[in-house]
Amino acid sequence: MVKIGPLGFVKSLWRILAGRPRVPPSLQNNPLLDIILKRRSVRSFADREIPDDVLAAILEAGRLAPSTVNLQTWAFAVLTADSWRETFGSAIPFRGQRAVIVMGDTHRGKLIAEAFPASPLVEYTIAVMNASLAAMNMNIAAEALGVSSVMLSETGRSGFLDAGYLKEKLGLPDGVIPLMTIVLGYARGAYPPMPPKLPLDQVCFQGKYREADSAIMEDWLAQMIAGYKASHLSSSFEAQLRVYQSKLGKAEADLQAMILGRK
Ligand SMILES: Cc1cc2nc3c(=O)[nH]c(=O)nc-3n(C[C@H](O)[C@H](O)[C@H](O)COP(=O)(O)O)c2cc1C
Helix, strand or coil, X not given: CCCCCHHHHXXXXXXXXXCCXXXXXXXXXXXXXXXXXXXXXXXXXXXXXXXXXXXXHHHHHHHCCCCHHHCCCEEEEEEEHHHHHHHHCCCCHHHCCEXXXXXXXXXXXXXXXXXXXXXXXXXXXXXXXXXXXXXXXXXXXXXXXXXXXXXXXXXXXXXXXXXXXXXXXXCCCCCEEEEEEEEEECECCCCCCCCCCCCXXXXXXXXXXXXXXXXXXXXXXXXXXXXXXXXXXXXXXXXXXXXXXXXXXXXXXXXXXXXXXXX
16 A cells, blocks of 8 residues: 655645546536536535425436346335434434435346346346446436435445345345445535546557556555545545455355355
């Protein structure tokens, strides 16, 4: 892991604060592009209810998302603050007002099952791809309606790393795989700064695949470490990675059982 001293810490924080979406001048002020580029994961929500019609519109954006062969391989568990508490015995993380747990649902393909004989990884990949697109559609729709969100895969046992737990709590059959929770609410205060994003020339290539520049990757990691420290005074990026590591073995076994039928 990259080590950063006090000077590196300040430099990395400054680089985070200087980060901005880059839009060609000719395309500035496009309302939808603005919404997409200004979206941030929000982790502090006001004590203000989301009206039912707003939530219905967000779910509609999920329902109408694109999907492989239009299979719509997703299922959404829709929770209020009360029903989350009843189900999980705690508040929605970050005091969100509503939550949508997004699942990949391989059962949707059963009607055309002959198209996928014995191909669990293909079915799983299709389900995850499509459900993730539905999640992003909901996320952008929420943002367009003034509702902020954060997707969770770990915080509050809310995603695929706690698949076995969610399977039990939500009564999921095998083949229905919890992926993430979208926590929704009205942001309390201003949006956080944009976290370090890799430069476009490091994620795009033409012709054959090209590895990212290692110095730029190290710079990104230094910014991640500094940014995490600045926003979580009592924790660290390394500590957060250890939480993920501690859950990996159980998550892997649960997911293999749910996807491949291996116990
Ligand atoms: C599938 C998925 C799972 C995530 N899980 C968590 C999580 O468990 N806890 C958390 O605080 N943020 C989580 N995030 C939010 C990411 O940390 C965030 O998207 C990333 O840092 C980039 O920030 P941005 O969304 O503001 O661009 C998750 C995001 C995604 C897409």
